Amino acid sequence: MISAVFENYHYSVVIILMMTGLYVVFSSRNLIKKLVGLSVFQTSVFLLYITIGKVAGGQPPILVEDGHGGGHGDSTDHHAETAMNLLAGGEAKVGGAQHSAEVLYSNPLPHVLILTAIVVGVATLAIGLALVVRIREVYGSIEEDVIADLDHRYNLEGTAD
Amino acid sequence: MDFLSLMPEWLITHGAAVLVIMPLLLGAITAILPSERLAWFVTLFVTVFGTVTAFAILLVVFGGETQLYKMGGWDPPHGIAYVIDGLNAPIIFLICAMALLTTLYGLKSVVAEVEPKKRAPFYAAFMLGMAGLLGMVVTGDAFNVFVFLEVSSISTYVLVAMGASRDRRALAAAYNYLVLGSIGATFFVIGLGFLYMETGTLNMADIGAILRDLDGGSRVSMVAFGFITVGLGLKLAMFPLHLWLPGAYAHAPSMVTVFLASTATKAALYLMLRFTFTVFDISFAYVFTVLTFIITGLGCAAMLLGSLSAIFQTDARRTLAYSSIAQVGYMLLGVGMLTTMGLTASYVHVLNHAVIKGALFFALGAFWYRYGITRTEDFAGLGKMMPWTMGAFTLGGLSLIGVPFTAGFISKLQLTLAALDRGWEWAVVVIMVSSILAIFYIGRLLLAAYFQSPPEIDGEIVERNEAPLIILIPMWFLALLSVGIGIYYSDFVVQLAQNASDVLLQGDRP
Numbered sequence A: 001m002i003s004a005v006f007e008n009y010h011y012s013v014v015i016i017l018m019m020t021g022l023y024v025v026f027s028s029r030n031l032i033k034k035l036v037g038l039s040v041f042q043t044s045v046f047l048l049y050i051t052i053g054k055v056a057g058g059q060p061p062i063l064v065e066d067g068h069g070g071g072h073g074d075s076t077d078h079h080a081e082t083a084m085n086l087l088a089g090g091e092a093k094v095g096g097a098q099h100s101a102e103v104l105y106s107n108p109l110p111h112v113l114i115l116t117a118i119v120v121g122v123a124t125l126a127i128g129l130a131l132v133v134r135i136r137e138v139y140g141s142i143e144e145d146v147i148a149d150l151d152h153r154y155n156l157e158g159t160a161d
Numbered sequence B: 001m002d003f004l005s006l007m008p009e010w011l012i013t014h015g016a017a018v019l020v021i022m023p024l025l026l027g028a029i030t031a032i033l034p035s036e037r038l039a040w041f042v043t044l045f046v047t048v049f050g051t052v053t054a055f056a057i058l059l060v061v062f063g064g065e066t067q068l069y070k071m072g073g074w075d076p077p078h079g080i081a082y083v084i085d086g087l088n089a090p091i092i093f094l095i096c097a098m099a100l101l102t103t104l105y106g107l108k109s110v111v112a113e114v115e116p117k118k119r120a121p122f123y124a125a126f127m128l129g130m131a132g133l134l135g136m137v138v139t140g141d142a143f144n145v146f147v148f149l150e151v152s153s154i155s156t157y158v159l160v161a162m163g164a165s166r167d168r169r170a171l172a173a174a175y176n177y178l179v180l181g182s183i184g185a186t187f188f189v190i191g192l193g194f195l196y197m198e199t200g201t202l203n204m205a206d207i208g209a210i211l212r213d214l215d216g217g218s219r220v221s222m223v224a225f226g227f228i229t230v231g232l233g234l235k236l237a238m239f240p241l242h243l244w245l246p247g248a249y250a251h252a253p254s255m256v257t258v259f260l261a262s263t264a265t266k267a268a269l270y271l272m273l274r275f276t277f278t279v280f281d282i283s284f285a286y287v288f289t290v291l292t293f294i295i296t297g298l299g300c301a302a303m304l305l306g307s308l309s310a311i312f313q314t315d316a317r318r319t320l321a322y323s324s325i326a327q328v329g330y331m332l333l334g335v336g337m338l339t340t341m342g343l344t345a346s347y348v349h350v351l352n353h354a355v356i357k358g359a360l361f362f363a364l365g366a367f368w369y370r371y372g373i374t375r376t377e378d379f380a381g382l383g384k385m386m387p388w389t390m391g392a393f394t395l396g397g398l399s400l401i402g403v404p405f406t407a408g409f410i411s412k413l414q415l416t417l418a419a420l421d422r423g424w425e426w427a428v429v430v431i432m433v434s435s436i437l438a439i440f441y442i443g444r445l446l447l448a449a450y451f452q453s454p455p456e457i458d459g460e461i462v463e464r465n466e467a468p469l470i471i472l473i474p475m476w477f478l479a480l481l482s483v484g485i486g487i488y489y490s491d492f493v494v495q496l497a498q499n500a501s502d503v504l505l506q507g508d509r510p
Helices: A002-007 A009-027 A031-053 A072-087 A109-139 A144-157 B002-006 B009-030 B036-062 B089-113 B116-138 B142-165 B169-199 B204-213 B219-235 B244-251 B254-279 B285-311 B316-336 B340-371 B387-401 B407-422 B425-451 B469-506
Strands: B067-070 B081-084
Touching: A002 A009, A009 A031, A009 B169, A031 A109, A031 B169, A109 A144, A109 B142, A109 B169, A144 B169, B002 B036, B009 B036, B009 B067, B009 B081, B009 B116, B036 B067, B036 B089, B036 B116, B081 B116, B081 B204, B089 B116, B089 B254, B089 B340, B089 B469, B116 B142, B116 B254, B142 B169, B142 B204, B142 B244, B142 B254, B169 B204, B169 B219, B169 B244, B204 B254, B219 B254, B219 B285, B244 B254, B244 B316, B254 B316, B254 B340, B254 B469, B285 B316, B285 B425, B316 B340, B316 B407, B316 B425, B340 B387, B340 B407, B340 B469, B387 B407, B387 B425, B387 B469, B407 B425, B407 B469
Parallel strands: none
Antiparallel strands: B067 B081
């Protein structure tokens, strides 16, 4: 049990961050703190994706000249094959007869995915903060209880005070 | 098929991509346009073009064909494929057609509800939202779904917040929607991460094939299913995850409310169907259990509690928003039956509910446009003050209750038959009770509108002041359509739904 936790320690980091983030979102009543929690929560997912891309002992997926030193035409063919192997994702081992030594590549796809997700996260955070600024202007507070109270009165009386 | 021969060939072959790219590109350009009128014309162009293209694709797919579009010519599973079949073609058409109707409606309504300098960006956000919804429905790549889900969500947060110049509560509603929506999308992407760990691919058809080979896969895919269901459940306002919806619907600009109510939850429901039936499979024990016991239960709870909450709202828009939550319950009940009939009923209700709620929210927007009315107590005498708008509202309301010869009746009939076929007599009771509750919340508004006299201001009765024609046209179009479906076109809608459930239960996606 203990050894399982230590072997998969990267998952425990992800889980701790994920739960911390969610807890902050649900427990804090301050709109900015909620966004902080949301960002922590999203970041844990980035880590989850990145850890699954790493292969133990694997190299960054940078194409290297193969040991043969063969003609250029030959190597482009080979590169295409390598690229396809990388795209296949699950295939970590690349190469074979043509390679002098077996090269173990890490999977780049999760990084690419997470690059997209980071952009999405930034956009969400930006909109969220912009909304908080507007809420502060209109309600004069960024505490959820105060806003809910004002809204409740508005709902009952039908007019803003 | 005459219509198809009029369409240029490239539009049919590249239709899937063009549908998404058009609003995406023109939406970005619209954001910097100086004139709001110009922005409106661009939006109108995009939506008309989208509707025509989507209709052509619907006709092509109607025969049971599947359109596969490889982005950039890369073959799936490595490349991103756009796939249109009987399941998503009607939803695509629905999104485009509703976008067109709301744009027409927006000409007057947006002017009344959004500040002048924000109108061009408003249309830009609207088009991006449309592009996002279309993208998440049309794509066959699971991660692409996430990206488009966020494109549509982020623009929706902006659109809801634009209601602030009419009603400041829109800001708080948009914030809540943002927090819950982001959590939902993040849950979805966690689920995708687990699926990718298990299968090593992101193409939905490919994931499905690999999971079937693994016979459901290990605990990893179980966890993935849980995360994806909760994530999409938040987006489609599944019962306990619906808290963002009433605020967002009630305080957004009218045009946005109509568009959201009739497309956004439908697109999310489509994704749920796609994931549970074609990516996962109901033959996996965990999927079967979750759908039969949890989704069905939540659906029934939504039908009862959603309708019950609707009765006690003081704001008419909130009433209809809670009613939407109840209607999602009907759809989930149909899905939970796991039979062809149940799925067909559910899908029929997706289409019918979009038409009905569209008409109703159009009418509510018109009430605000003329008299600034949103509260239920102000409905007194509206039947005399705005007879045409109230007429459309009445047709929509009757259809929502499920009076015979309306669209709502067709979907409830289908659902009841499906429940009896499955042997779930208790579900019939739930459907009936929920419909009776609907009589109360719609009836309350209708009674006030027709049997109370208009309010008096300074001793004079408020005069009749009908909504402008450009608002009445899309409203009456949907209201008449909801009756038309009930009387003439129910076979067509049921056939569309039948095609969709065939796709779901065969799971033969290329």
